[in-house]
Every structure is written in C-alpha cells, then in structure tokens.
C-alpha cells in the first residue's frame with residue numbers, strides 16, 4: 001500500500017475519537033446540571049454559609065479560579081455526598097456553576 005494512502009487511513013480512523021470528544025464538551029447541559037446540583041449539593045453549603053448556599057460560590061475568598069479547579073472541586077464534593085455521577089453529569093454541573101456564578 002502506498003505511504004500516502006496509509007496516512008489517510010490513520011487520519012480517518014481518528015475522526016470518530018474527535019467527534020466523541022467534542023460531543024462530550026458540547027453536550028454539557030447546564031439545566032440538567034442545576035437539577036443535579038439543587039437536589040444534592042445545597043443543604044451542606046447552606047449550613048456552611050449561614051443559610052445561603054449560593055454564598056459558597058460568591059464569597060470574596062472563594063477557592064475556585066479555573067474550569068479545571070471547578071471540575072476538581074465538584075468531583076471532591078461529589079465524592080463526599082456519595083453520588084455516582086459519570087463524567088458527563090459532572091460536566092453538566094460544572095457548566096451550570098460556571099454559567100451562573102463563576103463566569104470563567
């Protein structure tokens with residue numbers, strides 16, 4: 001087989017992976033993230049922040065300052081709640097929190 005043809009075949013093989021990757025980020029659904037968040041994450045933050053759960057995201061000394069940091073913190077808190085969210089649901093919650101509070 002010609003070298004050129006082989007290169008093309010490798011390139012074609014990679015396309016499905018890129019499609020999958022981009023779907024994963026594009027498909028983040030903040031409305032679904034809000035539902036997941038409000039059902040699982042509010043009460044603990046509310047008791048930490050004197051009754052207003054949103055304050056943990058808006059306090060002046062908030063911890064999170066990057067998308068990656070936000071994802072890490074959601075993953076950490078998710079583990080402490082004990083919910084088994086797959087990566088796309090974590091992504092939905094990250095998208096919701098970023099759209100509503102962090103705006104990074």
Ligand code: HEC
Nearest residue numbers: 040041044045056057062063064073074077078080081093
């Ligand atoms: C058992 C208590 C508890 C629950 C439940 C909880 N958290 Fe948290 N969360 C914390 C604490 C404590 C902090 C503050 C950590 C710090 O200041 O270092 C925090 C901080 C955060 C922050 C960072 C806020 C900042 O400072 O920028 C995010 C984001 C977050 N939580 C997301 C979530 C999500 C999403 C859920 C639901 C899956 C959740 N948390 C559930 C205890 C909890």
